[in-house]
Amino acid sequence: ETGVTQTPRHLVMGMTNKKSLKCEQHLGHNAMYWYKQSAKKPLELMFVYSLEERVENNSVPSRFSPECPNSSHLFLHLHTLQPEDSALYLCASSQEQRLGPLHFGNGTRLTVT
Amino acid sequence: GDSVTQMEGPVTLSEEAFLTINCTYTATGYPSLFWYVQYPGEGLQLLLKATKADDKGSNKGFEATYRKETTSFHLEKGSVQVSDSAVYFCALSDPNSGGSNYKLTFGKGTLLTVNP
Numbered sequence: 001e002t003g004v005t006q007t008p009r010h011l012v013m014g015m016t017n018k019k020s021l022k023c024e025q026h027l028g029h030n031a032m033y034w035y036k037q038s039a040k041k042p043l044e045l046m047f048v049y050s051l052e053e054r055v056e057n058n059s060v061p062s063r064f065s066p067e068c069p070n071s072s073h074l075f076l077h078l079h080t081l082q083p084e085d086s087a088l089y090l091c092a093s094s095q096e097q098r099l100g101p102l103h104f105g106n107g108t109r110l111t112v113t
Numbered sequence: 114g115d116s117v118t119q120m121e122g123p124v125t126l127s128e129e130a131f132l133t134i135n136c137t138y139t140a141t142g143y144p145s146l147f148w149y150v151q152y153p154g155e156g157l158q159l160l161l162k163a164t165k166a167d168d169k170g171s172n173k174g175f176e177a178t179y180r181k182e183t184t185s186f187h188l189e190k191g192s193v194q195v196s197d198s199a200v201y202f203c204a205l206s207d208p209n210s211g212g213s214n215y216k217l218t219f220g221k222g223t224l225l226t227v228n229p
Contacts (some may be wrong), residue, residue, distance in 0.1 A: 042117075043202070043219040057116070090156050101147075102217065104156030
């Protein structure tokens with residue numbers, strides 16, 4: 001496999017559920033990101049991990065919890081979400097030191113009912 | 114803070130028409146500028162970039178020139194194809210914000226539809 005892979009592609013969950021989004025990159029990059037994409041709004045950076053340490057958290061609600069166990073894997077744990085959290089969640093990776101371009105996965109379309 | 118403003122979409126063109134998508138920015142330093150494209154059902158991918166004033170980025174027939182005097186980075190293509198239908202995002206990375214990719218600021222995106 002190559003590139004950035006996200007699973008699942010689609011997820012429907014109730015407000016009381018707990019679920020996790022998974023991202024895996026096979027590019028040898030050392031930085032990984034979670035973005036939220038909502039209709040008619042700019043991409044929102046949620047979390048950044050560089051060398052497996054969190055370096056950025058843009059005031060994201062605690063119902064979103066990231067985990068980066070190694071440089072190839074990134075998770076976003078979800079619990080007690082709200083309907084307004086419905087969006088496309090995009091994972092990306094990059095080679096931080098070379099300021100290379102972001103490589104995005106195809107996203108997980110999340111619907112909170 | 115940094116910001117990127119793109120022209121409102123959607124933009125609908127016929128095949129072989131000329132395309133311009135306007136993008137202007139505000140930044141405290143001398144940013145690098147990017148255009149990303151998102152095809153239906155996919156994530157974003159880098160289309161082109163420019164890292165200093167007067168640089169021209171180009172790829173797949175698309176071009177954009179870094180204009181510091183007008184703080185603009187408009188995307189152009191001379192003859193669009195149906196396969197160019199996608200959402201286009203302008204973005205900047207401002208070194209004064211700490212540099213690095215995670216300081217990318219994106220515009221809202223412009224939906225382009227090209228009809229045969």
